[in-house]
Amino acid sequence: MHVAHLELRDYRNYREASLPLAPGVTVIVGPNGQGKTNLVEAIGYLASGASHRVAGDQPLVRQGEDRAIVRARLRHGDRAVTMEAELNRTGTNRLQVNGQPVRSREARRYLDSVLFAPEDLATVRGEPGGRRRFLDELLAMRQPRMAGVLTDYERVLRQRNTLLKSARASRVGASALGTLDVWDERLAALGAELVSGRDALVAELAPHVAGAYQAIAGAAQEVRLSTETTADGDPDAFLERLRARRSDELERAVTLVGPHRDDLLIELNGMPARTTASHGESWSTALALKLASAELLRETGQAGDPVLVLDDVFAELDAGRRARLVDAVTGYEQVLVTAAVAEDVPAGLVGRTIRIRAGEILGADAEPGDG
Ligand SMILES: Nc1ncnc2c1ncn2[C@@H]1O[C@H](COP(=O)(O)OP(=O)(O)O)[C@@H](O)[C@H]1O
Numbered sequence: 254m255h256v257a258h259l260e261l262r263d264y265r266n267y268r269e270a271s272l273p274l275a276p277g278v279t280v281i282v283g284p285n286g287q288g289k290t291n292l293v294e295a296i297g298y299l300a301s302g303a304s305h306r307v308a309g310d311q312p313l314v315r316q317g318e319d320r321a322i323v324r325a326r327l328r329h330g331d332r333a334v335t336m337e338a339e340l341n342r343t344g345t346n347r348l349q350v351n352g353q354p355v356r357s358r359e360a361r362r363y364l365d366s367v368l369f370a371p372e373d374l375a376t377v378r379g380e381p382g383g384r385r386r387f388l389d390e391l392l393a394m395r396q397p398r399m400a401g402v403l404t405d406y407e408r409v410l411r412q413r414n415t416l417l418k419s420a421r422a423s424r425v426g427a428s429a430l431g432t433l434d435v436w437d438e439r440l441a442a443l444g445a446e447l448v449s450g451r452d453a454l455v456a457e458l459a460p461h462v463a464g465a466y467q468a469i470a471g472a473a474q475e476v477r478l479s480t481e482t483t484a485d486g487d488p489d490a491f492l493e494r495l496r497a498r499r500s501d502e503l504e505r506a507v508t509l510v511g512p513h514r515d516d517l518l519i520e521l522n523g524m525p526a527r528t529t530a531s532h533g534e535s536w537s538t539a540l541a542l543k544l545a546s547a548e549l550l551r552e553t554g555q556a557g558d559p560v561l562v563l564d565d566v567f568a569e570l571d572a573g574r575r576a577r578l579v580d581a582v583t584g585y586e587q588v589l590v591t592a593a594v595a596e597d598v599p600a601g602l603v604g605r606t607i608r609i610r611a612g613e614i615l616g617a618d619a620e621p622g623d624g
């Protein structure tokens with residue numbers, strides 16, 4: 254699948270933009286702060302209903318305006334699909350596919366994108382939250398239903414934490430604890446589904462990551478992925494773990510058991526990448542996670558090849574990794590690359606160049622690989 258046309262209105266620093274896009278490689282060039290990431294963020298927004306950079310939609314609406322529009326024409330083989338998102342500063346947002354309203358989690362059925370960005374390094378080296386987000390986003394992409402499970406789990410978790418806090422504050426006994434039992438059941442049902450969903454995903458992802466690591470690093474390293482869970486993929490066992498920690502939970506007034514406390518362990522040659530990988534190895538791992546996601550979506554997605562977006566990544570990589578990343582992505586139907594200067598883009602990435610300045614698309618050069 255590819256994006257054939259993108260239109261923005263009052264999105265971030267764009268007042269009006271209309272951009273025809275083609276399959277293959279498109280390089281988007283412009284100095285920092287001009288709107289390159291904003292442009293590719295808009296495509297990710299259509300696919301996922303959220304920005305990869307901020308929580309909430311308000312920052313996406315152009316300053317001083319009340320609503321933004323992101324519209325795309327997609328091509329799936331010879332089938333055309335139009336998607337349009339309306340982001341309102343106040344009130345609810347709307348998403349339409351071919352003119353029909355759809356829920357944002359359904360957008361995945363029409364558009365998948367995988368974004369590579371400098372922040373990916375934090376997936377390897379940073380806090381567990383980044384790795385959970387990585388897994389959960391991929392889970393939701395592959396099974397739109399899981400997006401609903403995630404939202405429900407987070408809501409139940411918040412409510413349960415509120416209850417734990419009030420139980421601690423008022424030192425209440427039986428009645429609050431009875432209510433807690435009800436929340437435990439819900440947490441366990443939803444949480445177990447997430448735990449087993451992540452487990453299955455990691456099992457599928459692992460061989461792809463190992464292969465992608467080799468392709469990017471150009472060197473053999475044993476890469477292992479495993480989930481570290483505080484809970485269990487079985488609701489009854491999950492519930493048991495909760496019960497075992499209840500007194501701790503009442504004391505600390507937070508939920509200590511569940512997928513929100515879990516992590517994805519990444520090992521290189523038997524050592525945790527988070528604490529032992531070199532800078533180059535961490536980059537190879539981060540890129541491998543994204544490439545593996547793209548491969549998995551390509552294999553099993555309903556929408557065909559995901560749109561690959563490489564936002565400002567080449568400037569971060571050494572020559573070898575640059576060249577090998579180019580080899581790994583060129584087979585995808587559509588690849589969008591952003592860079593501050595054309596020299597950051599490896600010569601092997603041949604495609605159209607689009608220039609951007611202060612929220613305006615200055616035009617496209619027909620010349621392939623034109624710097
Ligand atoms: N809601 C908004 N309204 C107006 N301008 C915005 C909004 N959000 C971000 N910007 C502007 O967009 C620019 C950043 O664009 P970005 O795409 O991140 O740049 P880059 O080209 O470096 O990737 C900044 O100048 C920022 O002020």
Ligand SMILES: [Mg+2]
Pocket residue numbers: 286289290291564565
């Ligand atoms: Mg940027």
